[in-house]
Amino acid sequence: MTSTRVTSHASPPATTTFHAPRTERLMVMLLPAPYRDELIGDLLEEARTVVTPRVGERAARRWLWGQLLRSTPHMLRLHLRKELTMRNEKLWGMVLILVMGSLQAWDSGVLRAPAYIAAMVVLAITIGVVALLFAERMGMRFIASAVAFALLFGARILSPIPLPELGLVGFVIVMILVVAPGLMAAKHSGPQGPTSAA
Amino acid sequence: MAKQPDLPGAFEQLVMLAVAGLGDGAYGMTVRRAIEERTGRGISLGAVYATLDRLEAKGHTTSVAAPGSEARGGRAKRFFRLTAPGVRALNEGIQAMDRMREGVAGIPRPAGAGI
Structure with a gap:
């Protein structure tokens, strides 16, 4: 991975107060290091700015769980490789x-x-x-x-x-x-x- | 032994096209959403990152880290971009697919395809 940092890339504003601290902790525990921070950040961002406004918090939580379960094998395989x-x-x-x-x-x-x-x-x-x-x-x-x-x-x-x-x-x-x-x-x-x- | 052209696979091509289409805004979430919206196929973010990592290892993409925003809980973001060899490999992959389906009954080339 290139380690260059860019200074600012604005994300869409947080339009909801969606929080899933338990799922977030589980993601930190389950997902291996490569891309962990980026992946969790992306999922939280999408849950807050796209999924929750469209289908509500409850469905957004389910979506987050689905993404976590489906992403984990890929991330583990990447880690193992x-x-x-x-x-x-x-x-x-x-x-x-x-x-x-x-x-x-x-x-x-x-x-x-x-x-x-x-x-x-x-x-x-x-x-x-x-x-x-x-x-x-x-x-x-x-x-x-x-x-x-x-x-x-x-x-x-x-x-x-x-x-x-x-x-x-x-x-x-x-x-x-x-x-x-x-x-x-x-x-x-x-x-x-x-x-x-x- | 002559080196074989390294043609990207179907999912790799989707990811590369999404990265190319998104320009400066290509990161995990936008790539995943672009593919999902255009193909109608639900994909996991893990699959996207695994593919982006493979493409970076092959030299087809590069990435830069960026600080996280409030919406991300302050977590870092990584932007991806196609390299010149990546663009070349993507074109070769698409052209190979076009050549393969040339003249195959029942599988016409899309209108406006070809050079």
């Missing part, structure tokens, strides 16, 4: 650490087995296919593919680097963490949101 993006970034940090650990495990010989190679090939192909299927733009999906292939081909190159021992558990965690963000990213930024959002 922003949160997921942030979590993805944190997750990638963990992935990189665990990838390094798994490379060390490879070097120690624990994971230098055909099954490991096969798993990495399947993993890399899976992420590559997911990336290609959903890739309208490069982004997280490209990174997912890059990490998978780096894991596959970089293992031998980086193996002399001394890293903390993680072993098989580390490998399993790496598998989960490498696949999950790729899938999450694909789901998150795949085809755009619903076109009939109302």
Whole structure:
């Protein structure tokens, strides 16, 4: 969001004394932070200046409740989308650490087995296919593919680097963490949101 | 891989048209009311804000905050405006829809449509 502030934009004058303090408190509790203030302000303004003069206070309260109930899922989804993006970034940090650990495990010989190679090939192909299927733009999906292939081909190159021992558990965690963000990213930024959002 | 044109969806187009039509007065409430009045379809303000946020993330709109008035209980207001890429994307979306329905039986183009 751009943070520029404009100095004055007059709203229509308040033509009624409509007040809904309980609903307003509930809105503050229910609605997540992005656009909360703007949304509550818009609803109060419309209830006071448009809905109440037309249909009365009682109906305006019902209208406000209806708007709150119908708006909350959209606002929660918006909040989750922003949160997921942030979590993805944190997750990638963990992935990189665990990838390094798994490379060390490879070097120690624990994971230098055909099954490991096969798993990495399947993993890399899976992420590559997911990336290609959903890739309208490069982004997280490209990174997912890059990490998978780096894991596959970089293992031998980086193996002399001394890293903390993680072993098989580390490998399993790496598998989960490498696949999950790729899938999450694909789901998150795949085809755009619903076109009939109302 | 060639970049696909990012065509706005149907609801996104409605929101963008409302923002464009409202000019300097485009904020959540006015956008919602404009769509409701013109389409006769009841929509929630949450849907409008979710769409405006998505459009802003794509660079199709920008927004500025403004102080709230008495009618809003002093709560802040956010004005939206289409960007040049937003106008371009909206035009491309509308033209794509027009091309898709070209020659489709039973779905005529509106009078005066087209370039």
